[in-house]
Amino acid sequence: MKDLRPLLEQARQDHLYRRPLVLDSPQQPEVMVDGRPMLSFCSNDYLGLAADPRVGEAFKQGIDRWGSGSGAAHLVTGHSRAHAQLEQELAEFTGRERALLFSSGYMANLAAITTLLGRGDSIVEDRLNHASLVDGARLSDARLLRYAHGDVKAAARQLQKATGEKLLAVDGVFSMDGDLADLPTLTELCRQQDAWLMVDDAHGLGVLGANGGGSLQHWHLDARQVPVLMGTLGKAFGTAGAFVAGSQELIETLIQKARTWIFTTALPAAVAEATRASLQILKEENWRRERLGELVEKFREGAMGLGFELPPSPTPIQPLIAGSAETALAWSSQLAEQGILVTAIRPPTVPRGSARLRITFSASHTDEQLQRLLVGLERLRS
Template identity: 50%
Template sequence: MARPDLHERLQDQRKLREAQGRIRTRRTVSRRDGVRLEIDGRWLTGFCSNDYLGLSQQFEVVAALQDAAARDGAGSTASHLVCGHHALHAQLEQEMADWLGYPRALLFDSGYMANLAVQQALLSEENDVCVQDRLNHASLLDATRLAGCRLRRYPHLDSEGAIRQLKHAPDGAAMLVTDGVFSMDGDIAPLRSLSLVARMQQALFYVDDAHGVGVVGADGRGCVAEAGLGVNEVPLQLATLGKALGGHGAVVLGEEALIRHLAETARPYIYTTALPPAQIAASLAAVKLARRDHWRREKLTELIGLFREGARRLGLELMPSETPIQPLLCGDEATVMALSAALEQSGFLVSAIRPPTVPEGKARLRVTLSALHSAGQVKALVEAIGAARDLVLYQKSLTPVSV
């Protein structure tokens, strides 16, 4: 029997994506200046980055990177377990553990790799199960599949659904996994009730707080701390360095025995080059600023309130989010793409999020706010969204309806 032609398969898949309006293209940024970006020769005000605290270009952070690069070079030269583990790596791990109140932390090259590492190292048997929120990040879902254990999913934010899935799971080891802040909806998981579910069902509770650490809570310690929980209730959590902290990489924090096991067995940790020491120096500076500069979170809170008030005034369909992630539901792919294009013409860069990243019929503009935005920029964006909506609705009204 002849094998299928791979190129023909790829062409068919491409045609399907075109028909569904799901072709994805990269935008090349020539320069950045705070929240402004130069793309194709035009300067746009960006409302789509995850630089929530505005630390990616902060002077002390950049200076730390430059100084460390001059002293230690461009790369770490090896994996952590060979000769790539630098004193700066150890210092950052200790700093993150101290800040978030955990016994130990372990650095990874990205949040995606960290999530793969946790499940691959802890859920290795066929009867093991990972129970997850239906809207968890793709890296958490992929990690379960690659670990070879069983995946069970519960309705979004539904603690009762989580306990039902755990009750009917096989008798192997169990892990309950959730995002802290959901990256496409901006809402926060019910961590207190989920921690009780995990304890009742003898499941290890793991929280990916990539979009919460640095932002949630007056001190920026994230969703776990804001819920009044710690290592006893949440034995493992993830914090990224590339969102609110403006850099690159991730940290898994947890009990001593769990982190030691990851360091000794997790393939995504063992078999990859350690992050450059210069990058780690930048993250160390960013963590210290995030801990010190409470005004950044206070400014974000003000901007979030300003955006939501303006959106309500214009009758825009908001989702229930009190975080810097402020999605506006648009429904279908054509509408969200038209809105995003209209906003770009008005000088704003706002991402159009479409399936399969979000569920069918839930396409949206994903507006993200930064402490570097001004009140005037946020007000101007709201007015631009309202004008874009009116334009798109008018254009739709002119489109003939096929019979």
């Protein structure tokens, strides 16, 4: 057997070793980490719904009615009325004919790509796409053609090289940089080349758009222009799982062919009930998105006033680029000493030389908590 110890030791030497934090509290701005109170700025709970009592109450009622587990895959006995209702509500929310639930965004992306493409086909992707989109391409056996981040001219050239069935897959909001894909231009490129356009809107849904409809609503794009939409439920929605939304034919094809759906136990029905509650809150309480906008604007003004250079991001994802993994870890450690939790993001999650602090905001953060973060960042500069 291979000796794994040298690999682990090398990760330590390269400042790339990781360990999970242990929380002793719900997901909210003030958390307990390993028994220590910390102010968190690294969660994806953008709207502050992960610990919302209304969502929790729907979860409890779901357990009372449906139990704690689904017991089987959707095609066996795992598909409850709660799942069916949530899928219908997600389809209506996204303006599509149907939606299909998955256990995670990773599984949803693998399902869509490997179902639509195979050997002899081509997939075009932004180089900063989420790992699940890249892995889906590899598992599909399709030819993977990547382009420099945000370079739509390079995307056009790659599409022109593509053969067989063509699909362009892209993050609506890039998870580590917080910037938006130029979806209107990519939509037109795909129309010209008769290619599918698939958008992973994990970090856009709930955050962007008039009622939280995400990147597509932000850009005023419809289901015809973007036929494949993936959204996750563990971020702005505050629960767990994911979905793919699209045409009747797309969803039926996934039901028949998608291995990561067919061979996976369904999410607990109680999660579906909780998500139905969070979806209603997400649509109705626009103040949450407005609050995020205020926090981002105040943070960017304050951080740039301290001399930090910020990439262009209008979203709750605000990266501070450190460069080396060692520097990112040092920054994270210095903030932790002040009781502020911002984890260091290092390769391979981001490209080598771009390790960073990935600061994220929740609608639940207060102005006082934001000011505390800025004071902590100012001390990094001294």
